[in-house]
Amino acid sequence: MKITVAGKVKEYEDGLNITQLIEKENVETPEYVTVSVNDEFVERADFEKALKDDDEVEFLYFMGGGR
Known part of the structure; x- marks a missing residue:
């Protein structure tokens, strides 16, 4: 199956879950x-x-900090 990860189309096996990705x-x-x-x-x-x-799919990180 084809999944777009961070804007890039990639091929993975069927049944893949988020943890495995x-x-x-x-x-x-x-x-x-x-x-x-x-x-x-x-x-x-x-x-x-x-x-x-x-x-x-997108992987996001929320950062704290600043003033």
């Missing part, structure tokens, strides 16, 4: 990443649900 993409500090699929935020409890062909 995080591992395959070597996401830095996965415990702090927020994931959106098709512009909707995904709860960590739902990371085990399978992705679908043509899904668009």
